[in-house]
Amino acid sequence: MTWRATALTLFPEMFPGPLGHSLAGRALREGRWSLDTLQIRDFATDRHRSVDDTPCGGGAGMVMRPDVVDAACAAALEGGVARPLVYLTPRGRPLEQALVRELAAGPGVILVCGRYEGLDQRVIEARGMREVSVGDFVLSGGEPAALVLLDACVRLLPGVMGGAESAEEESFSDAAAPLLEYPHYTRPVEWQxxxxxxxxxxxxxAAVARWRREMAEAATRERRPDLWARHRAAG
Ligand code: ADE
Incomplete structure (x- = not known):
């Protein structure tokens, strides 16, 4: 069965974007996964086809209307197996490899991409959306974040990655105690x-393995004290 992704967006032309190329692009053409988009504006009901309105309580920006987003969700969920709804937002839980693995192992995902200040909270709750952030910075919309999540999932699908061992040794492969990767080198042996x-x-x-381990630990300790603490706690 094909792993199925649907993006709900005001900018469907942003997809597949980079995922039409390289590994993900080939896998898409081979039918190992599918990607479709729904234009959220198609679900607007008023004369002006409006998808947003001013925030209740005042303040800057616009908020996406719950009724319009809900109708788009309903259309995405129609037919086929039930897929999780993921809303990309800087308010979400940080994206981690554990969630990537979970989503890649399922039937696919429906990605809700917000613009403006975001979605009305009620539709997030009513649809049981999982709120996910790709990092502590603010993008102008959820689309690049959705592409990031999709890339991470697609490379885990059966038959997408070439060497199985690259998935093994890599950063974050060990769920309990992730370390950053050791540095890589190739020829020429001397350069600049x-x-x-x-x-x-x-x-x-054995010496190579020991050195790599030490370098991975040093990088993690210095750059990611949060991961280092988790690693230490996991023993
Ligand atoms: N939308 C805007 N910024 C975002 C972020 N950092 N992660 C996920 N979605 C976003």
């Missing part, structure tokens, strides 16, 4: 006066 670390040229597999 910089040499590849000698241990990697030694042919000593």
């Amino acid at each position: 006066g910089r040499r590849v670390p000698e241990v990697l040229l030694s042919g000593h597999h």
